[in-house]
Amino acid sequence: NFMLTQPHSMSESPGKTITISCTRSSGSIASSYVQWYQQRPGSAPTTLIYKNFERPSGVPDRFSGSIDISSNSASLTISGLRTEDESDYYCQSYGSGNQVFGGGTKLTVL
Amino acid sequence: QVHLVQSGAEVKEAGASVRISCKASGFTVTSYALHWVRQAPGQRLEWMAWINPGNGDTKSSQTFQDRVTISRDTSANTVYMEMSGLRSEDTAVYYCARNWDYAFDIWGQGTMVTVSP
Numbered sequence: 001n002f003m004l005t006q007p008h009s010m011s012e013s014p015g016k017t018i019t020i021s022c023t024r025s026s027g028s029i030a031s032s033y034v035q036w037y038q039q040r041p042g043s044a045p046t047t048l049i050y051k052n053f054e055r056p057s058g059v060p061d062r063f064s065g066s067i068d069i070s071s072n073s074a075s076l077t078i079s080g081l082r083t084e085d086e087s088d089y090y091c092q093s094y095g096s097g098n099q100v101f102g103g104g105t106k107l108t109v110l
Numbered sequence: 111q112v113h114l115v116q117s118g119a120e121v122k123e124a125g126a127s128v129r130i131s132c133k134a135s136g137f138t139v140t141s142y143a144l145h146w147v148r149q150a151p152g153q154r155l156e157w158m159a160w161i162n163p164g165n166g167d168t169k170s171s172q173t174f175q176d177r178v179t180i181s182r183d184t185s186a187n188t189v190y191m192e193m194s195g196l197r198s199e200d201t202a203v204y205y206c207a208r209n210w211d212y213a214f215d216i217w218g219q220g221t222m223v224t225v226s227p
Contacts, residue, residue, distance in 0.1 A: 045155065
């Protein structure tokens with residue numbers, strides 16, 4: 001099965017824009033949808049993005065998703081960063097009947 | 111309202127088994143796939159297994175296939191995850207999650223399982 005690789009940690013200032021990458025190790029990133037989750041300490045994850053770029057109702061449009069076939073990666077972009085965006089972020093995809101999560105990215109907003 | 115409510119925290123000795131329940135409200139377990147995901151302290155989310163809503167077939171990650179059993183009670187609208195041969199590295203929060211349109215859209219509150227050596 002494939003792996004999804006994310007940067008371990010990132011930091012940025014409030015009001016700025018940040019992009020978190022998620023690189024697929026084998027097989028095309030376009031062959032299965034990518035989802036993104038936000039997880040705050042002590043809480044279950046919540047869905048930010050599904051099917052590469054779709055946003056569930058209630059998720060602000062500051063959060064956007066995309067895929068890039070040339071780099072075989074997906075990206076989560078957060079614009080207008082707020083201190084409450086400080087969380088762990090996970091990408092997820094699937095293949096061969098298995099679900100795969102990225103290693104997670106700890107975002108610090110300071 | 112749509113909820114998944116899991117059973118409470120467990121403390122087990124190494125070698126024992128644990129069974130966690132996940133009760134669905136606001137939808138039926140025969141309509142949506144339900145998955146199990148765990149998270150060791152400070153670690154990543156790790157997918158474990160799922161149960162097919164239609165026929166109840168299950169599939170586990172290769173990591174867990176020998177030790178994890180997923181089952182359901184449709185009359186109770188509840189899914190169960192049982193893990194045998196517990197080891198200290200199985201200490202984690204275990205989540206059930208509903209899968210809809212490729213995403214895990216509803217999560218249980220998590221069940222902490224602590225395995226003492």
